Amino acid sequence: MSGGDLWSRIAAVAGALALVSCDLPGRPGPEPEVLRPEQVLDFATLYSQNCAGCHGEEGRGGAAVSLADPVYLAYADDAAVRRVTANGVAHTLMPAFARSAGGMLTDKQIDVLVRGIRAWAGGSAPGGLKPPAYTAAGPGDAARGAAAYQTFCARCHGPDGKGGSGGHSIVDGSFLALISDQGLRTAVVTGVPGLDAPDWRNDVPGRPMTEEEVTDVVAWLASQRTQFPGRPYPSLQPKNQGGTQ
């Protein structure tokens, strides 16, 4: 065997080894195995780690607002989604996620979340009818709201809001203590998809709520708040006296 022959064989073997080593299953991927938390920029990971617990997988089926609901996405703009994600909502269970507000996420990560949530809209607004503005124009009038309530809500939630044929109580003191006025507005406009509560167009079929009616109903609901919600605990309140006598 000539010297050149030997060297070419060695080179071939080395080349084959190098090729094989590229495809070995144990070879680590290009990224570190575990990223620093602030380096995670994958929407699915960020969403499932921070949001899915309350808003549900893929933005549906959670106890909090259904973020993937097309009506919600048409109603809330980017700025609103970003503001709520970053700063949370005071006195409710929505925490602030931005570092500037005491959360764990960087501004870049908030961007990823907002963009990802927005991408669920698929780019088209539903139904043609423009939803009411995300932010109320004014404080609203509770007395007019009571009338609007009778028109649009009483059918399911009962004449006084304490529950009826199709809906549960929405004037419970503890419930109202845990939801903001903006949260009430969102619920009135978008309905609650998980509970078949209709959106603002379909409370009364063929008669969408106007901007003012939405604002007034929220004002009426807000006026039902109690000063000391949840106290005393419901089970300690005097029950129906008939049973004990």
Add this chain to the structure above:
Amino acid sequence: MRLLKALGAWLDFRLRLGEGIREAATHPIPKSSASWWYVFGSAALTVFGIQVVTGILLAIVYVPSAAQAWSSLQVLNHDLTLGWFLRAMHGWASNFMVALVLIHMIQVFLFGAYKFPRELTWIVGVFLLLMTLGMAFTGQVLRFDQDAYWGLGIGASITGRVPVIGGALVHLLLGGPIIGGDTLSRFFALHVFIIPGLLIGFVGLHLLMVLKLGINEWPMPGRIVRRETYLKEYEQLTHEGVPFVPDAIWKDLVFGAAIVAAIGVCAAVFGPFGPKGQPDPTIIQASPRPDFFFLWLFSLLSLLPPQMETPVLLLMPPVAILILLLVPVLSGEGEKHWKKRPVAVLTVLVVAVALGSFTHLASTTPWSPEMDAWSGAPVPISELKGRSALERRGALVFQAKQCRNCHRLGREGGMRGPALDEVALRLTSDQLIRQVLQGGGNMPAYGKNLSPAETTALVAYLETLKPAGRAPAHDASQP
């Protein structure tokens, strides 16, 4: 060829090693000892050889500084040709070495090979086991990722529980009051100089004794070891025996080669261990685990009642080591065959099953608290169906206040507390409120962390958690 021979003769004339080596290689051993059961010790030595070679190669690139250790492993994993394979070999060989040393020990114990005159060989072997485990732990620390950082934290906490001198010991272990660059330097010195140096010395001693005292003969039921007669009997066996080379050594070589191949395959297929996340104590999104040979300790510590921790941690290791050291002293004579030593066999079985179960528990049980269960696991849709506005707010309280770190719902969540899928069958509304506000059992009180409205909503939600059609818990004192 003739030149080589001449060179060899020239060297040997001056070194005078050849005769000793020839003698050691061809020394006669009992025929029965040329067995496939007698290959584990030599295989462990082979793996140690791999560790020395791969370890030296790794040390060329590895930077033992707190700031750069983690990134130098990233360089090995991603930037150097086959650097990842080198790390994988070192990591897998470490696992194999621990396993082989344990198997070797069990085999020696069951074959009664520690009995007269090989007591000291066993005692040295116990130290070799401790050093192997020491290498495994210090090696895990050198990886300097989250597992290493928190593993060190646990090690330091255990050390700190030693009465009187605990603080000084922690200082000695960490090179200061906290885990930092000094800690890493210390563990680097331990892993690269101190323990390997001792290990090489003790391996030499161990081998020397094996050569001088001869390999243990295959035990036979009824053949009793007595100090007065054993040496003569053994001599008789070796007299009828075979030379170590080549009659026995080929099995060692074949098995050793198979082990090396197995390590290579594991390294190629499963890759290197970690490094996991950076060793930064401000990163709280970490669920550190020790490497597999310490997993049993991890679950033992989780399962122990708190008041038992210190005594068990501080007494168990010295007692266990003392028992191991005393084994040949206490039963240096007598029966070697396992069939006639039921207590020995049962001891091995009980210890193996216990360690195996603890390891299994540690690697499969979702140990609580599961810190991201609340945020990562949505409330099952079925558990929200038909719930009122208040109850849905309660579900949000349940998630946001992280009840799920300790409680499961829909098979997801921690297991520190009971699963809550059917809690409404067990507790009435009053009992739920009391439990949430005041805690009790293993549960902290949440009264100060929940507003009355939140408690009301939470309890309203918990009251809905029961299978459809079953009556909720009933307060027997009420009509």
